[in-house]
Amino acid sequence: MTQTGRWPRRTWLARLGPHREVDLDQAACPREIIEDAVARVGADPVRWAMELSSAVVGRILGEVPALGGGSAAVEMLRAGNEVTTVRALVALVEGQAAGPPTGEATLVGIREFVHRGIPLEQVLHGVRVGHAATTEAFLRACVELVDPRARVDEVTAISRELFSYVDDLSDAMIRAYLVEHEVWSTSAAAARADIVRSLLSGAAADVGEASRVLGYDLRRTHEAVVVWSDSANDGPRLRAAAIEVLRARGATTTLVVPVASGRLCAWGTVPRDGARRTGSWETVVQTLSSQRIQAAFGTSGDGVAGFRRSHREAERGERVEQLRREAGRAPRPATAYGDVAAVALLATDLDAAGEFVRRELGGLCVRGAPMEALRTTLYHYLGAERSLVEVARRLNVARGTVTYRVKRAQEVLGHDLDDRRFALHAALALAEEFGDAVLLPRQTNGRPGF
DSSP: OOTTTTTTTTTGHHHHHOSSOOOOGSSOOOOOHHHHHHHHHHHHHHHHHHHHHHHHHHHHHHHHGOOOOHHHHEEEHHHHHHHHHHHHHHHHHHHHHHOOOOOOOHHHHHHHHTTTOOOOOHHHHHHHHHHHHHHHHHHHHHHSOHHHHHHHHHHHHHHHHHHHHHHHHHHHHHHHHHHHHHHHHHHHHHHHHHHHHHHHHHHHOOHHHHHHHHSSSTEEEEEEEEEEEETTOOHHHHHHHHHHHHHTTOOEEEEEEEEETEEEEEEEOTTTTTTOOOOOOHHHHHHHHHHHHEEEEEEEEEHHHHHHHHHHHHHHHHHHHHHHHHHHHHHHSEEEEHHHHHHHHSSHHHHHHHHHHHHHGGGGOOSSHHHHHHHHHHHHHHHHHTHHHHHHHHOOHHHHHHHHHHHHHHHHTTTTTTHHHHHHHHHHHHHHHHHHHSSSSSOOOOOOOO
């Protein structure tokens, strides 16, 4: 570590360290920023700053969820916040004025916020939330590590320097936002995005004029899809995949609207009767799987109302997949809303769904492979109208194994399977889809839509 500037007065910062394992190679921001910070202040303080940044991003998204928008967008937000946190640490250590981070990693998110129509007030709200959380962590560490005789002066200095740093950052972000907004607001892409937002919000619209500007006939039958990946730089690939899978679903024309980094929404005009598909569902799955892209499809609908409803359904299907991911379930490349509508609706309030599952399943909620096998077998047993042969085929087990598991599951439940059968089957379906997310009490943050 370089012994610079204020280390003699702020040696306590050198004692900062993360509460858990933090891998410097897993940093969200550019590697050169981390390497420079390590050279200046040491590895452990930088790991502490990375850990802090991750927690701060969670708080920001909890209070200003519009700043999210999918895993890639969250990663972009994490990268920007990590830069500001690490640079703030360096500035406090070296005791010299540090200008706000204005590089690509910090301000690239501004372009996305503008394009997604997120107001500047919400962006600045996120900055304030992040500043408060970051300052709180630094001050808490100061109180714990600084000699009581110097503590008041040090707390005052830390507060003043962090305030100045964030004030400069806010000014830089405001300037970048206003410049980007001026450019974006005059573009054709902005006009298209505004029209789509208006249509999805239910606002009255001139359908003919909207169709002309979009280059897409809103009076026809539509099928919506939401396409996403974990990469922030996947725009062209996501667009190509969206068009390809909609064509496979029978679309003759398509409309594609980027929403956030690594996420876009699209629509295709499809045959009203759902016939004449040019490709199979298996083709859709293979296309997405080969590119490590996921997509959720709504059901088809007519006119603007169908355009809007199909999109809402696609987003619900996407949410099911996000919840499955949080629960550690294997990702499905393609999700049709018709296949997950029941669990999507049941999981609208995930906390309430979890309470319902735990109440209905009782002892079957215990974690572990044996109990999971009982739940899965019972779920398929009820769905197959109690056909032992069919369940054995689905699960690739012996018929006797099915018989044993069903009997054992009923013993754990403590009541006959005909008692509250619908509720039981619904609870099992939720457990099958979301696992620990409903089997164990937990909190989740919702993700905003378009």
